[in-house]
Amino acid sequence: MRQPPATPEFRYRAFISYSHRDAAWAGWLHRTLETYRVPARLVGRQTTAGVVPRRLAPIFRDRDELASAIDLGSKVREALAQSANLIVICSPASATSHWVQEEVLAYKRLGRSGNIFCLIVEGEPHASGIAGMEDQECFAPALRFQLAANGEPSAEPTEPIAADARANKDGRRNAKLKLIAGMLDVSFDSLKQRELQRRNRRLTVITAAALLIAAVTASLAIVAMRARHEADVARVAAERRQRQAEDLIDFMLGDLNDKLHRVEHLNIMEEVDNKAMKYFAAMPTTDVTEQALAQRAKALERIGAVREEQGHLADAIASYQAAATLASSLARKSPTDAAKQLQYARILEFIGRAHWYEGELDAAQASFEEAQRVLLRAEPYARQDLELLFELEIVDNNMGHVLEARGRLDEALVSYRSALALSGKLVAAKPDRADWAAELGGAHNNIGKLALLHGDLASAIAEYGSDNAIESALAARDPKDFSQRDSMLTVRAILGRTMALVGEDETGMHHMQQAVDMADGLVKSNPDNSGFQGDLARYSAQLARLKRINSDLPAAGALIARSLSIVGAMVEQNPTENDSRRLQAEAQTERAAQLLAAGQVESAHAQVLVAMEALRPMLAKQPHERATVLANMAAQLLLATTTTDKERAAELLRGVVAIAQAQPSGQADPRLLSMQARALLALGNDASAQPLIQQLWSSGYRDAEWLAVLRREHVAYPINTDFQKKLLAQNSGDH
Template sequence: MTQASATPVFRYRAFISYSHRDKAWATWLHKSLEAYVVPRRLVGQTTAAGITPARLAPVFRDRDELASATDLGRKVNEALALSACLLVICSPRSATSHWVDQEVLAFKRLGRSERIFCLIVDGEPGASDLPGREAEECFAPALRHPLAEDGALADARTEPIAADVRPGKDGKTDAKLKLIAGMLDVGFDALKRRELQRRIRRMAALATVALAVMTLTTVLAIAAVIARNAAVAASHAAERRQKQAEDLVDFMLGDLNDKLAQVSRLDIMEAVDDHAMSYFQSMPTADVTDETLAQRIKALERIGSVRLDQGHLSAAMTSYQAALKLAAPLADAAPANVRRQLACAEVLAFIGMTHWREGQLDAAQRSFADAQTLLQRARRLTPDEVQLKFQLATIDNNIGHVLEARGQLDAALAQYQGMLPLMKQLVAAQPRHVEWAATLGSAYNNLGRLALLRGELAAAVAHYAADDAIEAALAARDPKDVSQRDNMLTVRAILGRTRALAGDLETGMEDLQQAVDIATQLKAVDPSNTDFQEHAALYATQLGRLRRLSGDLPTASALAARALTTFAALTKQDPANAGWRREAAEARLELAAQSRAAGLTDASRTQASAALHVLDPLLAQQPDDRATLLATTSARLSLAAVEDAPAAKSRRENALRAMLTVKSGRGDPRLLALQVDALLALGRATEAQPLIRQLWSSGYRDAALLQLLQRERIDYPVNVAFQQELLAASGGNPRP
């Protein structure tokens, strides 16, 4: 008898066992398996599991299949007996489910223990053996123990075969393939390789579709232009063809771009956007309907946003300016049309954002101010329009950022304070509105940043914690929203960094580690997203600093080196991005500090010099930008630490003079700490004493300052009153 003929014939490919509280995972697995098409080259092969089928359907789910059954026990046992394998959704919920345990036990008693496969979605395997963590166990008792000869569970332990979708583990795609590999009794690597080959073929087909759509669009556009120049009798046909062309362009920029993004075909996305831009630039703006122009404006804005996300600032600006060329006349022609004012203001805001990323503060402020003027004019007509209020709040945010970069902190504070009540009002009216809730978090974040600049550390932590709570709740509401996870990790990093400044080094490192981990996961999901790359590198640099200050130099070195590699690639891609250049210099500064800590003076000097070479021109361009000022001053003092005495003295004195020219935010404890560093190195301890007292009063306990004061034998006890204030500001809980 052949192996194939000896293999039993089953009605179901699999039986899914799960707790009703894990229904979402069971639904996903059920649909994924039944929709899966087995790679053609594997179909028909004979394995220990039988002849490999073309499809995995049907898959049995007891809650779906038994909805009308009168004898659940009998029906379940029948379904188990007719199922080729058992798939168990494993979590702390299923581990305590009587039905899941009984289904596993019944399947084992059929003699098919080796055909049980697990999908871990939550909890921890083996936690039942860890005192205090028993509730985290994800495997039901029948999974953890083999069967004894009498059909009961033995005392021995067994390790079930499991795929794992928990964060940082297999991920959904690999977990699904691992289960399928087990069901078919084929190697996971072979199956994944076949899947990759199929994906490549699918992307090639999608590329062909994209090129075909672009060709068809071009033909339709040409036909439309020719038809419009034809006789009056053909004008209606020409308009219809043009509408078809623009509908196809809308598809290209919408659904097709989304599909291309899912398969990471950035090259085709760019080609689609470029062809769409060429099409719009070739089309007339006269003698077309306002509806058509509005459609073009949104399409051009979408192109600009894709390019902005990719870090292609010049190309993004071209798209936005093309949109403005259409939006501005529409807004001017109908000042009472609120919808047109909103559309034009939105384009102006995107132009301002692009200028901001280029480091052109004057141009950014002009664009934001123009947008604000349009919105304020529209508000006089419809003061209760919610979308109008939201755009006004975001413009307050953007103008505040520009003013803050100029060192005009009081003016920036006024903008941020105007933003907060608007967003509170909107969120109170619609608590489930995700974008509004996220913007309310940004309002708290802005106030936290200015509190830090004023030396109000407890208030800064409280504001950042409020933002962190909002972002974490939004991320939990929709775990698939990668943009929201990016927002959450950014705030978590800022909060951790601020907690470290207030003396909580361990919690600060935990928060930054979480930010780095999430950013790294997001970067793996979409390697082309420059925001994910930037955040993974930036927070690795900041975490590296805290690791170094805590004494973990090897980990710190690995983090900073990885960050610098990422920033080198980003700045090569877009040398005009001032933020990336500054952050790359900060990574070099951290490497310089690590080299100095390891006694590598020459290496430290090289890194600090390279950082200063980048930062000096940036500071000359934006002398009031606080991040650039702090980085440049740190670079000067870092270089002074490895120079000969005369050069070091001159450099420290120059750094002090630069810090004393700060227009506002002089109470920023980070700035005060750098002044103390320079003064003590120059032997001017008496001048440093008032600044040290000011830092102590603010509660500042950054590890670098503590180490410096310890070396200088300067007493710096814990400020108990500040710690109480910090606890009160955090609502009695330092980790919201």
């Protein structure tokens, strides 16, 4: 599975602040956010909230009462500082909670007021201003008023961003989706449509689970019936098992069948799970066959999967652990039986995954390591078992994600490389297995991310090239799969941009043109799809830059005009959508650069000022979001070039350096380094620029605009022949 960038700016996606009288709501919200799977169509998209991840975990929820403290503890303050968003569960209890008030104030003092989201569960907003309803106020004072210069609430009111979970308002489901849309800076509709699709799939899951449990219990009933004839002593136990099995079967085929038509109620599957779990708990494990125990473990595993899908992670872990107890017993009795070892290892993986979604990295890593040990012990007895290799690959992949989340990138890289090797063997053995191909692409993608962060452009190009080949092959299998075509064009554009960074402009522009053409085709087939329109606008603007720096101003002008037209309509339709507004500012910056290249300095200055006005508040809100950071740096460099005020120009250039140096991660990103070095050179600080120039040269960075700057500054920057050889070797398949 693919994950967010290797070094996220924040440890937690969100911090949940709540009164402990609302603990049940906090528990529900924590589970539902951490287990929510972002629609694949949105994963990887750049928004002002960062790269859209596949999962929202981890979410921080304080479980301590803090009753003996008079101030927020260091753990809580640290968690607040490391949280990208603050979610406040709003009720009359939380409105009067000292700790909710202090947590909101502490978060606002970090300068992140725009990242506070409210979930109304009880009471009324702003009821404190209505006579007779003061006790119904659900917003804490820190939420209702802006901060003054001294960091305390002022008298100036503000309107919190809120979702209303009450039954007569948004309801739980829509409130959850509104919170997620705000946190990721995506549209509510894009999540709502996906939720409807998931609801339909849930019917299939419930039906499959019911049939599986029915088959297991029917088998146990048959065993019980046969056992009745063996002995008088066994008859009592057999009849007991038969009665329990028949009771469960009657429930599933009777009550459950009726309830399946009302799948909107989430308690349906819980009812099945609870009844099945009681049945299994009552059954002995010493007088049944190994086959029956294996079936029981499989049923418990399925119950865990359904509970995980529902967001009940603690219950899912309980089911998985019950399954693991049975599977472990079977595995110990038959150490040379690869199938039993495989079942046990797979359940351990599920336990690790559930812990990972909970943010319990220690427990997750322990489960993955145990699964790995089980599989490695079984490997000598199943050398040709591809399913065992597949499980080993998944363990490596998941282990890499846990290590990545811990910031142990070198160790994560070892796991990702092992996953790459294993998935390569699997695809070679069975090229038609789409899930194995997807794992291979994910491994390349993960390694490419780390390579780019380390400034290893040759490896990044090789990995993105491999991913591009896989995405293209998967798209070719089903040409009508628009989502897969969108994935393919996105990877093609990333590869093109990266090729241009090492001076391969013709190849880069070729890939970018293909991405633009594919996006154009998708827009024509799906004119109402804003995602496809955004791709067309984004990649048209990026291709326009490559055309401009390669002296093709007419083509660059046509591309940027199209991009501005598309994104202008998008912003007009949804003026609060930050991704579109940033894309518009990026296109405006590129338009200003084209005007400057044509000698229209004043027009260029006016155009980039417009872009800067839009980008400045975005940077203030998300000072470490990479796309916003790079857009601001580019605009400030251009503004410094077009202004006639030398002091103002110097101030802008120092601002570029400050932005670069303030980044907590990805310091080796060549785009970041090059703009920092450009600002230092323009300030006349050649000594500070020189180490950055050397680092860029060593990485093979040869962006055409960067080379033009070096020529103007008379800085020697010869071709790095060693890098060129490495790049050639990797592109020839030596990687």
